[in-house]
Structures are given as C-alpha cells and as structure tokens.
Amino acid sequence: MLEVKNINLFYGAAHALKDVSTEVNQGEVIALIGSNGAGKSTILNVISGMVYPSSGAIYYEGIDITHKKPNRIVKLGIGHAPEGRQLFGPLTVMENLELGAYLRYNWKNKKEIGKDLERVFEIFPILKDRRKQVAGTLSGGEQQMLTIGRTLMSRPRLMLLDEPSLGLSPLVVAEIFEIIRRLKKEGTTLLLVEQNAIAALKIADRGYLLENGSIILEGKAMELIDKEEIKMTYLGRSNKERNHHYSEKGGK
Numbered sequence: 001m002l003e004v005k006n007i008n009l010f011y012g013a014a015h016a017l018k019d020v021s022t023e024v025n026q027g028e029v030i031a032l033i034g035s036n037g038a039g040k041s042t043i044l045n046v047i048s049g050m051v052y053p054s055s056g057a058i059y060y061e062g063i064d065i066t067h068k069k070p071n072r073i074v075k076l077g078i079g080h081a082p083e084g085r086q087l088f089g090p091l092t093v094m095e096n097l098e099l100g101a102y103l104r105y106n107w108k109n110k111k112e113i114g115k116d117l118e119r120v121f122e123i124f125p126i127l128k129d130r131r132k133q134v135a136g137t138l139s140g141g142e143q144q145m146l147t148i149g150r151t152l153m154s155r156p157r158l159m160l161l162d163e164p165s166l167g168l169s170p171l172v173v174a175e176i177f178e179i180i181r182r183l184k185k186e187g188t189t190l191l192l193v194e195q196n197a198i199a200a201l202k203i204a205d206r207g208y209l210l211e212n213g214s215i216i217l218e219g220k221a222m223e224l225i226d227k228e229e230i231k232m233t234y235l236g237r238s239n240k241e242r243n244h245h246y247s248e249k250g251g252k
Contacts, residue, residue, distance in 0.1 A: 001026045001189055002158060007046060007056035007211075016042055017053070017195065018214045029190045030159050031182070031221060033197040034210035037105070040193040044160045047191070048080040049073045050184075060158070075103050079156030083163045083193070085147045089136030093127055096146055100153030118194050120149040123179060141172035148179065158189045165196055177203060184200075201225050 002024040009017040017039050024030050024127060033041045041138070045051045047058055049070040058066045065209055074080075079215040088096050098105070103112045121128035124145045130138060135146060144164055151159060161180070180203055183189060194200035201207050202223040209217035209229065217229055224230055 001061060002191070003059040004043070004047065005057045005059070005175040007043070007053045007058070009042060009046060009051065010054045013085040015181040016213050017046070018212075020056070020210075020215055022208055022218075022222070024189060024191055026157075026189055026196075027187060028206065029184050029192060029204045031197070031204035031207040032191065032193045032210060033200060033207060036195075038214040041162050041208055043214075044080060044082075044162050044191065044193055047073075047080060048160060049079075070246040071103060074156075075153050077157040079151040079154045079158070079159065079225070081147045081151040081162060081164065085143045087135045087143055087146060087150070089134070091135055092132055093135055093138070093146055095154050096150050097127070097131075100150035101155075103154065116153050120152055121147065123152075124149050125180065131231065141168050141175070144168060144172075144176060145179075148176075156188070158191065159183070160191050160193075162193045163195055164192075165194060165199075173199075176217070183223070196228065198225065201230075 003113070004020060004022045007017050007020040008015070018040070020043060022030070022043070027112060032043060034040050042051065046053050049065070049068055049072070052067055056066070057064060060073075060076055060078060063076065065076065088099065091099070096118060101109075104113060126142055126143060127149055130142060135143065138146065148161070148164065150222065164176050164180070168176065177199060180190065180192070192200055192204065201224055204221040206226045207221045208215050209224065217224065217227060
C-alpha cells in the first residue's frame, strides 16, 4: 500500500533522515518508535507532503507521491493526525470536523459526509455533546479525539497517527488505544508514531526503531518487544540485568 524508499532529508547541514525505507501493507498497524528527535514525526510529515525529501521516493498504491502537495495526498486517501493536534482553536468542534471533509464538500457528498459525522460521533460520543463548543476550550483528551475524528472525516484508507497519547492521563491513553484497536478491526491501515513504544508494539503488526534519523531495527511487533535494544531503551534494563537482580533477591 505504502512504500518509502531510501528517503534522505537535510535541514541545512543537518541530516534528519538517512536512507529511510519502510513499507505498510493494507490492513496493517505499523509502529514507528524511537527517542525524541529520532525522526519519527519527520517521516510522517514527508509522507503527507508537509516536507519534501532531499532524495528517495514514496509510493502510495503504486502512485509516486514524493513531491505531491498535501491536499492531493489527502485526496488520494492518506489522512494525517499531527503531533500537537493542530486544531482550529477558535472554531467549534463541528466546524473542525466539517473542515476534515473539506476536499469532499459539495452537494453530492452531503449525505455521505453526514454519515461520516455520525460515525465520528458514535466513536467519540463526547464530541457530539461538545459539537457547539469552541475546540480550544476542550480538554487535552477531547482535543486528541477531535484530531482523530477530523482526520477520519477525509475517509482515509491510510491514517498517520503522530503521538496520539502525548500529554494525556493514563485513563485517556487507554481510551485512545482502544479506539486505535477499533479502527484496526474496522480495516483502517495505520502508521503509528507513539512515545509509549511498548503499548504501540502491543497493538501493531510490525515495527521500526529509529535512531538519529536511521532505522536500526525492524520486524514483527511482538518479536521487537523481546529485543534487548527495546528493553534497554524502554524498560530500563536488559534480561541479563533483571535475572541478576532476581537471583540476588533469591528469585523474588
């Protein structure tokens, strides 16, 4: 469905992405994990046309989208829920959702857009209650739900989710991940950038670990969880260290 081939990106002298290659098959959830500044969000921005790569190519359903404008990429079926939510704060919840369907908005699609709104309200009932409320006054969790809902309004076949749990309480994070599971079950293909790497890998089919703009590890998600590099980075210590700790405590 999506092929990212040998992407390089320079910001002046800084080499932000280094020969990055990934692929996403239809129906998959792919996790992009790594520390802050590793290049995860930059990859999503390149895919969605927010930033053009210095070299390499991106293909979506066989179409070269490497230098297409963001609106053309959305029209092809890629939706981007960005880091930081980037809502239209002075506008209402309903207006933000309607803007998500902007490229489809005409009298012919009015009925279909209405159905999409009902779907979003069914997934996020709180947004229906808040539909007349100004987006900038929502809680952090509600704003994240609105960001995902707005992206769904474009009817994406591939959704790019950038740090959906960032800054949210554990209770709201659990709710967001449950929504991601639902979208996966309903057949939406997802490319997920997430600070909570272990939670992301548990929901994903495959994953990529980035470090300093390069992919240093890739594979099936559950296999990656058992890799020492992942455990050292996200769990704090290796199997060997944990085993030594337990043996000192008499196996307790």
